[in-house]
Amino acid sequence: MAGPHVDSGTPPRRTGWRSPADWPRLLILLVVSTGAIGASVAWGVSLVDGRPVPTVAGGVTSGLALLIPTAVCWWAVAGRGRGLGVARLAAGAVTAFAAGMVWNGASVVLNENLPIPSPADVGFLVFYVLVLAVLGLLVHRHLAELRIRAGLDLTASILTVLALMSVPLDPLVGRALAGQMSVGLALTLLYPALDLLLVTVVVGVVMFGGARAVPGWGWLTAGLIGFMVADLGFALGAIDADSVTTSALQLGWFIGLALIAVWAVGLAAASRCGRQTSVARTRAEYSETVVTSTAASATFAGLAVLVLGTHIQLSVETRVLAGLAIVFYGARAQLAFREVRRGAALLRMAHTDHLTDLPNRRALYARAEERLAPGAADGALLLMDLDRFKEVNDSLGHHMGDRLLIDVSRRLSSCLPEGALLVRLGGDEFAVLLNASGAGPALALAERVRATTAEPFDLDGMSVEVAMSIGIALFPEHGEDLESVLRHADIAMYRAKRTASHVHVYAPEVDAAGTKRLGRVAEVRAAFDRGEFIAYYQPKLDLGTRRVAGVEALVRWQHPAQGLLMPGVFLDLVEDVGLMHRLTQSMLSQALDQVVEWHRIGVDLTVAVNLSASSLIDVDMPGRVRAMLAERSLAPQVLELEITEDLLMADRRQARAILADLRSGGVRIAIDDFGSGYSSLAYLRDLPIDELKIDRAFIEPLAGDPRAEALVSATVALAHGLDQVVVAEGVEDEATLDRLAELGCDQAQGYFIARPMPGGQIPEWLATHDFTAGVAAHRLGRRG
Incomplete structure (x- = not known):
């Protein structure tokens, strides 16, 4: 029936x-x-x-x-x-x-x-x-x-x-x-x-x-x-x-x-x-x-x-x-x-990318059934990704990003051999299904693609350069179905991003970790849904008053199986899957909620949160920050936003506008890891900066390296001349702390003072650590 x-x-x-x-x-x-x-x-x-x-x-x-x-x-x-x-x-x-x-x-x-x-x-x-x-x-x-x-x-x-x-x-x-x-x-x-x-x-x-x-x-x-x-x-x-x-x-x-x-x-x-x-x-x-x-x-x-x-x-x-x-x-x-005619048109629309007019992912799956069928000729799949396209898209606007994708698709189409299928998988990802045996023809096509896309793109008079990373998987050698071939090409593409040539052919003997990485990416996505990324807080000590001036929020991953993981384990993965902006928002929300809780029990602290690259090209970010502060009835002065020097190199004009908007509302701005990159004194003059945080690479050798001491001293004098607060990172011992105070450094943080800890432990830590009596009476060993 x-x-x-x-x-x-x-x-x-x-x-x-x-x-x-x-x-x-x-x-x-x-x-x-x-x-x-x-x-x-x-x-x-x-x-x-x-x-x-x-x-x-x-x-x-x-x-x-x-x-x-x-x-x-x-x-x-x-x-x-x-x-x-x-x-x-x-x-x-x-x-x-x-x-x-x-x-x-x-x-x-x-x-x-x-x-x-x-x-x-x-x-x-x-x-x-x-x-x-x-x-x-x-x-x-x-x-x-x-x-x-x-x-x-x-x-x-x-x-x-x-x-x-x-x-x-x-x-x-x-x-x-x-x-x-x-x-x-x-x-x-x-x-x-x-x-x-x-x-x-x-x-x-x-x-x-x-x-x-x-x-x-x-x-x-x-x-x-x-x-x-x-x-x-x-x-x-x-x-x-x-x-x-x-x-x-x-x-x-x-x-x-x-x-x-x-x-x-x-x-x-x-x-x-x-x-x-x-x-x-x-x-x-x-x-x-x-x-x-x-x-x-x-x-x-x-x-x-x-x-x-x-x-x-x-x-x-x-x-x-x-x-x-x-x-x-x-x-x-x-x-x-x-x-029938309408159905044919709808079928074409269903298999065509609306922006570039290229075949889409659905078309790839339909054609792959024939190309990868048993007995079919050998071939290759090239998976291509535009590096840092999101930053270009966000900084110039989505309409310019769309223009760039259209121009890229045209250039890619112009260098394809006969019989090759070019598709846009979505976002800035493209794929080519190639009828050719072995890796040689695929590598040759990859070089043509990179050469074609290396030339600057003209977007309304603006010259934009992009790079293409290409991962290659062969069939049936690396898989007999499209899912397997795509997965292996994806692994190869991520390895290509970390090579000088930006092209990589999947090799099982060296890319075994890639499969684990894909599983790790899935774990990262699930971690956001489960709220596993949490904020730890490290105190910053005022070297003049010997009181805690504030804390810095540092992200940790409370992994259900592996315990507490440090940022170096997962930040690259978060960046690769495009979730850094979401992580920044999560840290901001957690940090401001913690400040509200501290204020409720009488603990008056400011909090510093690190900004990602995507935040500095997001024109809506200042408004969201103001809204988050207003929702919690917090004054803007309780929040400090930290950025690194390399983030300022992408689009300084956009970054200056966003930072100025934030600072005009009362939020403090700090440069993190100062001196670790290709520092430029121009941005110290042009950008609205309240605080410089000297990188630990200059602080750790301070006691026995006169050149490091000279650099720190010069940086302190420069920052004070610009009416900026100087914070020393990575203080590991008492001698370094004392010498920084003698050089006029304003604040310090590091394991010698305190390790990062959950927000709930900060009040108890403050109650048991009195720095005003002097470090000689209260020896500050490694704590936490």
């Missing part, structure tokens, strides 16, 4: 014939044969002196054939259950039809005739109304999705079947059109038409909504076809008295009712099992077969009726119906051609 399957996250219930929910259906099928026998006896009429005479045995078995499906339907829908209302309507339809059959059977036994109309017709009409109501409830949320093509197909199918039915029913139709219509004649014509209507509706909904649109639609359709056969047989019996003896046709009512009862019980079982009974947008493959076969069959049938009209006399109505059916199918064919 056709029916939907929905993964609810729990083990599915058994729905085979051994499931209790399916026992009623098995019982119904077992009694169908009994009912058929009873029907053949009860309705198999022998003319005895011109009168129909049924047998007692036939009456009993036919009664059971009606009673058992009805009773089982109500047994299936008894009790409480979500969605059983629809199944109860279906059970009501079965009951109404069975009641009509019982009345007719009683009329034959008691009155020896079958009057039309009679109270039985009320039951039959109620049946059609209830079944239509059930179908409407099943698909009412999706009726709008059955578009024009559904209406054309349904209309054409109805016209075709009406044309076919009108051939044997032509005398009845002629009587009706001649004004000899009676209620009995109207009902005789109505029942086959209603059967046809329901069948067409069911098939139409399945055609355009999928096989799951009407659970158990096959049982329902088969039952309605049985009704149609019986109703047509009855109509034909009204034409010719001799046809009344053709009792086999009357079995359609009994068999059809049993099949429809199976459908009703199936609805109840689906509701109890929690199955979805609405239209599923994903169609089954055989639904498409139904569409094609139904349309083709109906079209040929309409043509057959017209051809038949050239050999025998057909009524005008029959010819009109067949002609209209063909007209509707002609309109449907035109619509189908338009849909």
Whole structure:
């Protein structure tokens, strides 16, 4: 039985014939044969002196054939259950039809005739109304999705079947059109038409909504076809008295009712099992077969009726119906051609990158099925990434970033060999699927790509240079499916970023760590979701007052398996996957929350947080910082933002604007690791800087290196001349601390003073460390 399957996250219930929910259906099928026998006896009429005479045995078995499906339907829908209302309507339809059959059977036994109309017709009409109501409830949320093509197909199918039915029913139709219509004649014509209507509706909904649109639609359709056969047989019996003896046709009512009862019980079982009974947008493959076969069959049938009209006399109505059916199918064919063209356009759009007009990742997967199939020629996959594209994109604007990607794609296309497939995977990543054996052709193409993209790009008069890192994986040597080849090319690309050539061919013997790295990247992403990146705080000591002036927030990774990890283990990974901005935001939020907690208990400290490169090209960052301070009712002076010298080299103008915006709001700015890079005195003059932090490389040798002492002394004098505070990093011993104080250094931090610690430990540490009495009285060993 056709029916939907929905993964609810729990083990599915058994729905085979051994499931209790399916026992009623098995019982119904077992009694169908009994009912058929009873029907053949009860309705198999022998003319005895011109009168129909049924047998007692036939009456009993036919009664059971009606009673058992009805009773089982109500047994299936008894009790409480979500969605059983629809199944109860279906059970009501079965009951109404069975009641009509019982009345007719009683009329034959008691009155020896079958009057039309009679109270039985009320039951039959109620049946059609209830079944239509059930179908409407099943698909009412999706009726709008059955578009024009559904209406054309349904209309054409109805016209075709009406044309076919009108051939044997032509005398009845002629009587009706001649004004000899009676209620009995109207009902005789109505029942086959209603059967046809329901069948067409069911098939139409399945055609355009999928096989799951009407659970158990096959049982329902088969039952309605049985009704149609019986109703047509009855109509034909009204034409010719001799046809009344053709009792086999009357079995359609009994068999059809049993099949429809199976459908009703199936609805109840689906509701109890929690199955979805609405239209599923994903169609089954055989639904498409139904569409094609139904349309083709109906079209040929309409043509057959017209051809038949050239050999025998057909009524005008029959010819009109067949002609209209063909007209509707002609309109449907035109619509189908338009849909085919539209589908082709949509398919191209689905496989094309909207920005560069290159094939996209979906196209790569589609083409790779053929390229990487068993027996296909060897080849290579080049995975290419623009280095530091995000900084260019953020500093110049997304529109310039898009322009750059378009120009890059054009240059890449110009250097491809014949048969190569260039795709944009997303962002600044491109890939080339190359039909070439061995690494040689792939390396040659990589060099052409790098040479082509090394030339500056002109973006509205601005010269922009980018570099391309390329990882190469071969197939089938490095993988026989696209997932494996892509993974190995990705590993090779990240290694290429750290080589002078920026090109690397995957080598399992040296790139084994790359696989671990990919797993590490996944861990980093998950760590953000789990809140595993936490802030530790290292105090900064004022060398004049010997009081703690503030703290610096330092990131740590509280790994669930490896414990507390230092930044050197994971910061490169965070940067590579483009999550440094998120890490900065997390540290800012944690640090400001900790300041609020310290203030609550009377600890008045400032906090310094390191900014990433992406922060200095993010024009919205100052506004977010102000908002974070305002949300916590903190003064801007409690926050200090630290940047390194190399971050200022990318776009000094943008950095100056952002830093000036921050400083104008009261946030302090510090240069971290001063002297570690290619320092330029110009930025000390141009940028709004409050504090210089001398790199530990100059502090550690201070006690025994006169040149280091001279540099520190000069830096202190320079900073003081610019009205800047000087902080010494990496203080490891008391002698260094004392000498820094003598040189005029303002503050110091390092392991000699305190190791980084969780924010909750800072108040206790402050309470147990009094620096004002002098370091001689309180020797400051390594603590924490």
